[in-house]
Amino acid sequence: MALSHAILVSLVDRPHSGYDLAKRFDQTVGFFWPVSHQQIYQELHKLARVGWLRSQMVEQSERPNRIVYELTDDGRHALDAWLAEPTDPPSFKEEMLVKLFALAPGNQPALLAELERRRAMHVARLARYESIMAEHYPEPARLQARRRGRYLGLRMGILNERTTIAWCEEAIACLHAAPADAADAAEVASTTALASPRARTPDARHD
Amino acid sequence: MALSHAILVSLVDRPHSGYDLAKRFDQTVGFFWPVSHQQIYQELHKLARVGWLRSQMVEQSERPNRIVYELTDDGRHALDAWLAEPTDPPSFKEEMLVKLFALAPGNQPALLAELERRRAMHVARLARYESIMAEHYPEPARLQARRRGRYLGLRMGILNERTTIAWCEEAIACLHAAPADAADAAEVASTTALASPRARTPDARHD
DNA sequence: GGCTCCATGTAAGTTGTTACATGATTCA
DNA sequence: TGAATCATGTAACAACTTACATGGAGCC
Numbered sequence: 001m002a003l004s005h006a007i008l009v010s011l012v013d014r015p016h017s018g019y020d021l022a023k024r025f026d027q028t029v030g031f032f033w034p035v036s037h038q039q040i041y042q043e044l045h046k047l048a049r050v051g052w053l054r055s056q057m058v059e060q061s062e063r064p065n066r067i068v069y070e071l072t073d074d075g076r077h078a079l080d081a082w083l084a085e086p087t088d089p090p091s092f093k094e095e096m097l098v099k100l101f102a103l104a105p106g107n108q109p110a111l112l113a114e115l116e117r118r119r120a121m122h123v124a125r126l127a128r129y130e131s132i133m134a135e136h137y138p139e140p141a142r143l144q145a146r147r148r149g150r151y152l153g154l155r156m157g158i159l160n161e162r163t164t165i166a167w168c169e170e171a172i173a174c175l176h177a178a179p180a181d182a183a184d185a186a187e188v189a190s191t192t193a194l195a196s197p198r199a200r201t202p203d204a205r206h207d
Numbered sequence: 208m209a210l211s212h213a214i215l216v217s218l219v220d221r222p223h224s225g226y227d228l229a230k231r232f233d234q235t236v237g238f239f240w241p242v243s244h245q246q247i248y249q250e251l252h253k254l255a256r257v258g259w260l261r262s263q264m265v266e267q268s269e270r271p272n273r274i275v276y277e278l279t280d281d282g283r284h285a286l287d288a289w290l291a292e293p294t295d296p297p298s299f300k301e302e303m304l305v306k307l308f309a310l311a312p313g314n315q316p317a318l319l320a321e322l323e324r325r326r327a328m329h330v331a332r333l334a335r336y337e338s339i340m341a342e343h344y345p346e347p348a349r350l351q352a353r354r355r356g357r358y359l360g361l362r363m364g365i366l367n368e369r370t371t372i373a374w375c376e377e378a379i380a381c382l383h384a385a386p387a388d389a390a391d392a393a394e395v396a397s398t399t400a401l402a403s404p405r406a407r408t409p410d411a412r413h414d
Numbered sequence: 415g416g417c418t419c420c421a422t423g424t425a426a427g428t429t430g431t432t433a434c435a436t437g438a439t440t441c442a
Numbered sequence: 443t444g445a446a447t448c449a450t451g452t453a454a455c456a457a458c459t460t461a462c463a464t465g466g467a468g469c470c
Contacts, residue, residue: 002300002302002305005302005305006305006308009305009306009308009309010308012309012311028308029304029305029308032298032299032300032301032304033298033299033300033301033304033305034298079309080313080314082306083306083309083314083317083318084314084317086321086324087302087303087306087321087324087325088302089325089328089329090299090300090301090302091239091240091241091300092239092240092297092299092367093209093239093240093297093298094239094240094297094363095209095212095294095295095297096294097236097239097240097356097359097360097363098209098212098213098216098236098240099216099289099290099294099356100355100356100359100360101213101216101217101235101236101356101357101360102216102219102286102290102356103352103353103355103356104352104353105352106287107287107290107291108352110290110291111290114293114294117293117294118294118296121296122296140381141384143381143384144386145310145311145312145315145386146310146311148307148310148381148382149304149306149307149308149309149310150308151381152304152307152374152377152378152381153304153307153308155374155377156301156304156374159370159373159374160299160367160370162370163366163367163369163370166366167359167362167363167366170359170362171359171362174347174350174355174358174359175355177348177350179351179352
């Protein structure tokens with residue numbers, strides 16, 4: 001549905017080859033939307049067949065030839081039409097939540113380990129995003145219109161990572177808390193599971 | 208990959224029919240993971256074929272017969288093995304970000320309207336989640352071990368909605384901000400000429 | 415000699431979506 | 443009369459993944 005449009009968007013400014021697009025995706029959209037090179041090549045063929053792109057072979061010596069694609073007028077119109085359509089909210093499939101639905105005494109240590117692993121992963125990602133932010137958008141208040149889309153993409157990445165980290169920490173604390181089942185009901189009242197001290201990330205403010 | 212496991216998880220406690228599962232999914236996992244009934248029926252057939260489930264026809268008068276599925280020992284083992292495996296982080300495909308990459312003076316009003324629409328949608332969702340939370344988990348500190356997975360799922364839903372709303376508001380403000388290029392074209396031209404950032408940051412598409 | 419980069423693809427498979435189909439019962 | 447609920451499915455398609463394939467250039 002949207003991969004084709006993501007390609008159209010990438011070709012608005014200037015023509016690109018499939019290889020270029022794959023690399024570009026890795027550095028931009030790919031952070032939150034992984035796309036394989038096979039998908040891109042197939043989609044390019046399809047879009048050319050439909051008439052939204054035209055292709056041109058660029059012969060190279062000493063290197064494989066490139067096939068460069070550019071938008072047609074039809075493609076431009078299709079893109080504009082799509083931009084005006086309502087956007088689907090992202091469907092968010094988090095495997096970890098499915099696993100937590102199966103929470104039981106037997107698998108609790110495994111799930112805890114997994115939560116720790118995920119937390120570390122998101123901390124690393126956040127650091128990567130924040131360094132990109134510091135380097136490329138030191139002053140977000142004054143930003144050329146054309147760069148705002150990219151800025152907002154990165155910004156969402158950062159907000160999401162912070163939220164996920166905060167959630168991992170909550171979840172870890174929650175699993176560590178003494179069980180409230182029959183026997184230990186009284187003991188739990190004193191430990192207050194979810195109110196345990198944990199690092200508050202600056203933007204995880206709503207909790 | 209994970210739909211089959213989500214079904215196994217749902218059958219841990221007791222047997223269910225495909226219809227039951229579809230309804231259950233709508234109320235739990237379905238909030239963050241929409242699954243169609245066709246998918247469930249197909250997956251049930253597959254899991255029965257593989258031997259992780261066994262099925263039993265329940266004849267009913269005045270109603271269509273039901274086919275009830277329950278876990279086999281093989282299924283139970285497969286589930287335990289899956290729980291111990293590392294979890295993929297969710298791939299997060301947000302169409303809105305793709306659209307924002309195409310931000311230009313011509314489509315700016317359409318994108319703003321879309322951001323407003325999305326914001327309202329997430330506000331409504333958040334309200335729904337919070338009312339469920341208030342009704343079912345009024346005291347999260349003392350929670351039976353078995354209910355913690357569901358609680359954490361809902362909790363992540365709430366955190367995500369809050370984050371998305373905050374982002375929508377940022378994005379709306381960002382697009383409303385006075386453009387830094389039309390009037391300041393000369394300034395921009397001189398900065399890019401002086402700085403030439405591409406030479407130093409070859410892998411940076413964020414500029 | 416093995417590695418990565420450049421640049422393109424095919425083929426087979428799995429997963430997910432959309433549309434269509436049945437047929438009785440209950441409620442407004 | 444029309445719609446919703448119960449309960450199951452088939453068929454066709456679109457989207458995505460995984461594996462395989464080529465072949466020169468330059469690097470350590």
